Amino acid sequence: MSFDYDLFVIGGGSGGVRAARVAAAGGAKVALAEEDRYGGTCVIRGCVPKKLMVFASEYSGMIEDGRAYGWDITENGFSWDHFKGKLHAELDRLEGIYRNLLKNSGVETFDARGKLVNPHTVELSDGTTKTAKHILIATGGWPSIPDVPGGELAITSNEIFLLDKLPENILIVGGGYIASEFAGIMNGLGVKTTQFYRGEQILRGFDEEARNMVADGMREAGVDLQVNTNVASMVQEGDQIRVTDTNGTEALYDKVMYATGRAPKADNLGLEELGIERGRNGAIVVDQYSQTGVPSVYAIGDVTDRVNLTPVAIREGMAFVETVFNGNPTSPDHDLIPTAIFTQPEMGTIGLSEEEAAAQEAIEVYSASFKPMQQSFAGRAQKVLMKLVVSKASRKVLGCHIVAPGAGEMIQLAGIAVKMGATKEDFDRTVAVHPTMSEELVTLKTPVRST
Structure with a gap:
């Protein structure tokens, strides 16, 4: 049977783009579909804009240090409008680079959502279908908000980059690295920042001495970090949100941001109809070579919920190409990742x-x-x-x-x-x-x- 493509990739994030490019560079005929922006979580709504916000937020401390070192520095405060304009221009530039990398590699791209119809066919949201010998799912993850009364009033890390203006105060809910990073960012930008975590200490799973030191440092820097505390309910009150916590305390916040977890973005992809197994948290279940139970269908990156880091998704994409196109079965190495x-x-x-x-x-x-x-x-x-x-x-x-x-x-x-x-x-x-x-x-x- 002849196919339209050797490989069809669903998802234009770091993992999917790398796999598509490398396969195409080796002579394969490759197409990729992306329903949103190219670059995925990392480039558009994750590590890159987050790190730029970290840089921006650290200047408040540097200005103080500069004065202590003898520099005569006057401070007029932080302009969110100035920074936001530059940030989004940079993200547009990076998305353009991702699109060009695919184009220059000979990958055909579709700005559409892809869904599996059978083991070798993808249906695009424009109604067309494409066939491929191999299909790679690299649709990533998506922030989830737990089911709490008033939960719809909260934003997630996706929306934090799109704020019209900086809030006067913010509540960040969660104790993982995304919540803890944004607590530092907002605090550094001059926003009165409160962080709730339901457990004993933030950064669960990391070294205890190290996470204790991070928590102490955050409090010292001005973050109101409250552990053993969660949101019980939220209601809109004027322009603010009244939050009642699990200890019975109430407070008003301009914004509430949830960073309590991310879920694999694998719904409505046609997986269940094909008998492709989904596991904990809705992740696509794959073997050591990123292959699903349907031999022609593979999955990499956050949608598999293995190690949810951009460089890991890229490694998994490279291992997939080695395995499927270069005849060299390669299992991605998830051991000792810095x-x-x-x-x-x-x-x-x-x-x-x-x-x-x-x-x-x-x-x-x-x-x-x-x-x-x-x-x-x-x-x-x-x-x-x-x-x-x-x-x-x-x-x-x-x-x-x-x-x-x-x-x-x-x-x-x-x-x-x-x-x-x-x-x-x-x-x-x-x-x-x-x-x-x-x-x-x-x-x-x-x-x-x-x-």
């Missing part, structure tokens, strides 16, 4: 938390906490943390956790060593770069704890 949380203070991490490591073997913990020189001189220093979790038996560094300005940059480099299986002694043999914060990683001499 990651950064752009909270304020920032956190970088790779490997096991102290708690996870201690549960599986005897360990030593090496850590240093101190006030960094640049901020200390300015008189507003928050403590930073450099921490290694080490196996007693193999001496391998099982986890590295950094809370510090630039932690994301540091963990990328430390991640290479940990991924290679570096031991504590490998770190010790490396000469310190002085004066830096990260030199502490190679000068930690005695364990602070061992199990």
Whole structure:
């Protein structure tokens, strides 16, 4: 049977675009359908605009520091209109790049929603159908708001970039990295910021010492972080929202933003009719090669709810092309992935938390906490943390956790060593770069704890 295409990709985010481009570069005939903007969550409503907002929000502290260093700086406040205009111009530019990358790779694109009709046919929202030997679903994820009275009054991370004006105050609900990052952003932009998290401590699943330090730093910076607290109900009151929390307290907010989870965007794709299994949270169930139960249909990225990070989706897309088009079965490597949380203070991490490591073997913990020189001189220093979790038996560094300005940059480099299986002694043999914060990683001499 002949098909219109060798590969049809549904979804124009980072994973889908990379898979389409690489397959086309290898000679495959490829098409891609995207119902919204090209670039997906990361470029349009995620990491890129979020990081630009982090940068913008950090200047309030830098201005204070500059004065402490002797600079005569006058401050006229932050202009959301100025920043927002530049932000959206940049996102438009990046979307244009994604469209051009596909065009220049020879990928045919359709600005339409795609849905599976059978194992080899995609129906587009314009009513046309396309056939393909292989179909790749890369539709990503979407923020979800829990079912609470008045929930429709809240916004999500999707809408935070589109605000007409900055609110005077905001409530952010959630304790994951998206909620915690935006609490820092809004606080830094001068918005009175409250954060609710229903659990004991934010950033569940990360190293306890590191997450405690992030929470302390956020409170110190001015975020009203309330744990063991959730929204009970919300009602509109004039231009504001009256929120009643689970402790019975009421307060008025200009905006309420929910960041309590994201769900795979896999509804109404025709999956159930084809017998493609969906698992926890509605994710598309795939094997180690990203293949669904229907052999011609694959899925990558957040829609599979494996490791929901942009570079992971890209890796999964590359592994898919290797497997299906290059005859080289490749399973994406989800082990030891370095990651950064752009909270304020920032956190970088790779490997096991102290708690996870201690549960599986005897360990030593090496850590240093101190006030960094640049901020200390300015008189507003928050403590930073450099921490290694080490196996007693193999001496391998099982986890590295950094809370510090630039932690994301540091963990990328430390991640290479940990991924290679570096031991504590490998770190010790490396000469310190002085004066830096990260030199502490190679000068930690005695364990602070061992199990």
